[in-house]
Amino acid sequence: MMNIVVAMKQIPDLRQIRIRNGQPVLEDVPLTFGNIDKNALEAGVQLKEALGGKVMVVAVGSEALEDTVKEALAAGADEAYLVLDGKLENSDSARSAELIARIIKGIENVDLILFGEGSGDNYSGQVGSRVAGMLELPQASYVRSIEVNGNKATVVRSLEDCEEVLEMEMPLVLSVLADINEPRIPSVSQILKAGKKPREILDIEVPEGVQVKTISNLAPQMQRKQTSVESAQELIQVLAAEGYKGVK
Amino acid sequence: MAGILVYSNKGTLALELLNAAAALARVNSQGIKAVSINNSGMAADLAARGAEVYALDNEALLPADTAAIAESLRQLAEQLDVSIVLLSSDRRGKELAGRLAQIWRAGCLTDVKGLQSENGALLCIRNVLGGATVATQQIVNDRQVIALSPGAFAPAGELDGGIINPAVVEIKPSALKLLEVREKAGDSVDIEAADILVVVGQGVENQQDLSLIQQIAKALGAEVACSKPVASDKKWLGEERIVGLSGKICKPQLALILGVSGQVQFTVGIREAGTIVSINSDEKAFMNSMADYVLVADLKDVIPELAKQLA
Ligand SMILES: Cc1cc2nc3c(=O)[nH]c(=O)nc-3n(C[C@H](O)[C@H](O)[C@H](O)COP(=O)(O)OP(=O)(O)OC[C@H]3O[C@@H](n4cnc5c(N)ncnc54)[C@H](O)[C@@H]3O)c2cc1C
Numbered sequence: 110m111m112n113i114v115v116a117m118k119q120i121p122d123l124r125q126i127r128i129r130n131g132q133p134v135l136e137d138v139p140l141t142f143g144n145i146d147k148n149a150l151e152a153g154v155q156l157k158e159a160l161g162g163k164v165m166v167v168a169v170g171s172e173a174l175e176d177t178v179k180e181a182l183a184a185g186a187d188e189a190y191l192v193l194d195g196k197l198e199n200s201d202s203a204r205s206a207e208l209i210a211r212i213i214k215g216i217e218n219v220d221l222i223l224f225g226e227g228s229g230d231n232y233s234g235q236v237g238s239r240v241a242g243m244l245e246l247p248q249a250s251y252v253r254s255i256e257v258n259g260n261k262a263t264v265v266r267s268l269e270d271c272e273e274v275l276e277m278e279m280p281l282v283l284s285v286l287a288d289i290n291e292p293r294i295p296s297v298s299q300i301l302k303a304g305k306k307p308r309e310i311l312d313i314e315v316p317e318g319v320q321v322k323t324i325s326n327l328a329p330q331m332q333r334k335q336t337s338v339e340s341a342q343e344l345i346q347v348l349a350a351e352g353y354k355g356v357k
Numbered sequence: 358m359a360g361i362l363v364y365s366n367k368g369t370l371a372l373e374l375l376n377a378a379a380a381l382a383r384v385n386s387q388g389i390k391a392v393s394i395n396n397s398g399m400a401a402d403l404a405a406r407g408a409e410v411y412a413l414d415n416e417a418l419l420p421a422d423t424a425a426i427a428e429s430l431r432q433l434a435e436q437l438d439v440s441i442v443l444l445s446s447d448r449r450g451k452e453l454a455g456r457l458a459q460i461w462r463a464g465c466l467t468d469v470k471g472l473q474s475e476n477g478a479l480l481c482i483r484n485v486l487g488g489a490t491v492a493t494q495q496i497v498n499d500r501q502v503i504a505l506s507p508g509a510f511a512p513a514g515e516l517d518g519g520i521i522n523p524a525v526v527e528i529k530p531s532a533l534k535l536l537e538v539r540e541k542a543g544d545s546v547d548i549e550a551a552d553i554l555v556v557v558g559q560g561v562e563n564q565q566d567l568s569l570i571q572q573i574a575k576a577l578g579a580e581v582a583c584s585k586p587v588a589s590d591k592k593w594l595g596e597e598r599i600v601g602l603s604g605k606i607c608k609p610q611l612a613l614i615l616g617v618s619g620q621v622q623f624t625v626g627i628r629e630a631g632t633i634v635s636i637n638s639d640e641k642a643f644m645n646s647m648a649d650y651v652l653v654a655d656l657k658d659v660i661p662e663l664a665k666q667l668a
């Protein structure tokens with residue numbers, strides 16, 4: 110039996126962000142969970158299916174999260190623990206991590222805490238390591254497989270040039286890569302049941318201060334010719350005209 | 358500006374950090390503090406660039422044990438009274454950054470590709486929103502942990518005046534066992550250095566077409582690169598060839614892009630190319646709107662045709 114926590118971040122659907130005057134327009138963009146966080150959830154659900162136990166989603170974000178979290182409950186999570194506050198729409202990693210750690214401290218007998226390798230919007234790979242540091246737990250990031258044996262886990266951490274096979278004792282914090290699995294698509298009945306699964310909204314005060322200030326956030330200017338060509342042959346001609354070597 | 362400490366477990370990246378630190382401190386690398394862990398070669402290399410090296414020699418310290426490495430760096434940052442720690446933003450360094458920041462009570466940013474100092478404030482430039490935008494951010498804490506993207510700074514050059522000091526930290530026995538290290542098979546291609554890239558996306562449907570694509574690349578004097586799923590899911594090419602947010606940020610003169618839809622996490626890695634060509638069967642593919650030349654066609658036909666014409 111395992112108690113598995115999965116931390117998931119609510120983000121704007123990046124495919125629907127438009128740029129106006131160099132600025133990203135986030136109003137009316139639907140909210141969802143980051144792709145890699147869905148891999149973390151799937152990893153947790155697979156372990157639960159194999160070994161028994163419970164998968165708990167922990168998320169901190171704006172009020173809309175109460176609705177967004179149904180996605181995770183439909184995809185196999187059993188319960189959700191949330192901190193909701195408008196201030197969290199633009200939180201920094203330190204504050205999010207602090208709130209996540211406080212939620213986890215309130216949950217009994219947690220064996221495994223799963224994160225995504227990076228959140229969909231900020232992709233800084235910081236929150237999981239911060240939570241591990243705060244809870245003083247061992248950790249591994251960039252994990253592409255997890256095997257559990259009793260109170261030990263064997264995990265494979267994938268670095269740029271090598272893979273490390275690690276044996277670690279639980280409780281434990283892991284951040285997973287997108288390669289670890291293919292998240293399931295929930296069925297209609299799972300989606301319907303998700304609304305009835307327990308969602309606990311915790312009354313934890315959100316600190317005011319953040320440690321990172323954003324001075325500007327701009328889309329890079331791009332000017333491209335956008336010329337259509339009709340065939341491979343014509344493409345080679347235009348590239349040759351631009352003087353690329355090898356192109357005759 | 359108070360002291361800066363630099364650490365990476367990769368030698369080349371440590372030299373880049375040293376150079377970035379020197380620029381920040383507006384001095385040369387003499388007197389910049391650098392840590393080496395169980396690596397006398399790296400200690401010597403850093404010292405040969407003028408650094409004040411603190412060499413930790415402790416066989417119990419495993420690089421794989423992020424908790425222990427972070428705790429060691431925290432103790433050194435306190436012993437040496439620095440306010441900024443620069444790390445490398447490779448996977449090892451990114452994992453370490455958050456943990457060190459937490460236990461040292463510091464603000465932190467990773468994947469930082471540029472640094473500016475303005476009226477005493479240190480500004481960090483990095484991609485956000487999956488790469489759709491570039492943000493300038495400032496850590497408002499007195500203590501800062503900043504992880505710099507590999508290759509964003511040139512490595513420090515040789516300089517006199519370096520020194521190696523022994524360093525000592527106290528750590529608990531490791532809670533983790535390293536059972537095995539498997540080298541990755543990857544060929545050490547450097548797609549960031551290529552002048553021309555031929556980029557394989559999921560629109561390339563047959564693996565057999567890769568050999569024709571290699572011929573095309575050869576004729577153009579190009580390297581073959583790919584979108585993430587082509588390496589991570591299909592395993593057709595090695596991960597070192599991935600273009601994008603979780604791969605490499607490339608600036609070739611010419612990028613010939615075959616069947617890539619153009620999501621931000623990909624385009625962030627190619628948008629600074631000189632000329633972009635997109636070949637895609639979907640006229641509306643976002644990649645096309647970022648291209649100089651667009652060929653709307655089926656790659657099953659175009660790939661053999663290109664290979665033939667360039668032969
Ligand atoms: C945090 C995070 C980080 C990521 N990092 C990266 C990264 O570094 N690099 C990266 O690439 N992705 C990254 N991704 C994934 C990214 O979001 C996209 O999923 C990925 O880039 C899509 O790859 P693709 O364009 O090859 O495939 P698809 O999106 O499947 O596009 C295939 C394209 O091929 C075209 N096509 C299909 N058949 C044909 C044909 N016969 N002839 C011509 N055209 C055809 C289609 O019209 C389509 O446009 C990341 C995602 C996340 C969440």
Ligand SMILES: Nc1ncnc2c1ncn2[C@@H]1O[C@H](COP(=O)(O)O)[C@@H](O)[C@H]1O
Nearest residue numbers: 116117118169225227228233234235236
């Ligand atoms: N607000 C949040 N709520 C829940 N989990 C989060 C939140 N922010 C980050 N995470 C988790 O931490 C991981 C790393 O995030 P980041 O440090 O932003 O790259 C994500 O993949 C999530 O698993």
